[in-house]
Structures are given as structure tokens and as C-alpha cells.
Amino acid sequence: QGSLVESGGGSVQAGGSLRLSCTASGRGFNDTAMGWFRQGSEKEREIVSCINWSGGSSFYRDSVKGRFTISRDNAKNTVYLQMERLKPEDTAMYYCASVGEFYDGGRYHCIQYQYTDWGQGTQVNVSS
Numbered sequence: 686q687g688s689l690v691e692s693g694g695g696s697v698q699a700g701g702s703l704r705l706s707c708t709a710s711g712r713g714f715n716d717t718a719m720g721w722f723r724q725g726s727e728k729e730r731e732i733v734s735c736i737n738w739s740g741g742s743s744f745y746r747d748s749v750k751g752r753f754t755i756s757r758d759n760a761k762n763t764v765y766l767q768m769e770r771l772k773p774e775d776t777a778m779y780y781c782a783s784v785g786e787f788y789d790g791g792r793y794h795c796i797q798y799q800y801t802d803w804g805q806g807t808q809v810n811v812s813s
Contacts (some may be wrong), residue, residue: 687711689781694807697771705766705807707781717782719764720784720795723777734766735784735795742786742793748774763779771811778806 687710720735734755754767784795
């Protein structure tokens with residue numbers, strides 16, 4: 686897989702919405718699970734959501750469940766993150782990356798690869 690380019694970030698007030706996009710160049714996107722990560726100021730990078738190759742399985746961290754929706758369009762080599770009812774604690778740089786995946790008790794999970802080539806990210810700022 687080639688490079689990943691994130692876009693769609695911006696500054697919104699709490700309660701607002703944003704839609705992030707991540708477009709991949711190169712081959713292999715259609716066969717790859719993809720994830721969205723974020724890193725706030727002075728915080729470690731954390732996984733936000735991920736989706737399997739077909740879009741049939743997805744994972745969300747607890748703090749975004751019910752507010753964020755991940756989707757993908759394999760024809761466009763793009764994965765999206767629709768973010769609703771944003772909170773100040775969602776403020777972070779958001780990145781996308783291919784991820785490893787597994788099922789635990791029937792529930793879908795994903796993990797960051799040890800060696801992930803991060804893109805430039807897209808900044809999300811949510812003011813109170």
C-alpha cells in the first residue's frame with residue numbers, strides 16, 4: 686500500500702460535526718483493514734475506530750461509540766470517519782493507517798502495527 690492522506694479536520698464548537706477522509710494511493714487498499722487514530726496534546730496516540738476490508742465489521746473505542754461512524758468506499762480507496770456531537774476531549778490530530786485485526790468472542794478488534802508509516806494527519810479542534 687502507498688501513502689495515506691488525511692483531510693477534513695477543522696475547528697468546531699462542542700456539539701458540532703466533522704467528516705474526516707483518508708485516501709490511499711497504491712494497491713492493496715481493498716484487502717486491508719483500516720483504522721483511525723488520534724493523538725492529543727501531551728497524550729499517547731490511541732485508536733479511535735477501525736473497519737475491516739468489506740466494511741462489515743467495525744470497532745469503536747468506548748468514548749466515541751454512538752457519536753462516530755467509520756465507513757469506507759473501496760472504489761475510491763477512501764475510509765471516512767463521521768464525527769457527531771463532538772466534545773472538547775475529541776481535540777487531537779487524527780491519523781489513518783492500515784491495522785491488524787482479530788475477533789475476540791465474536792467481537793471485532795484491531796491493533797496498530799508495530800511499524801506504521803504515519804501520514805501528516807488532520808487536526809480537529811473542538812471548543813467548549
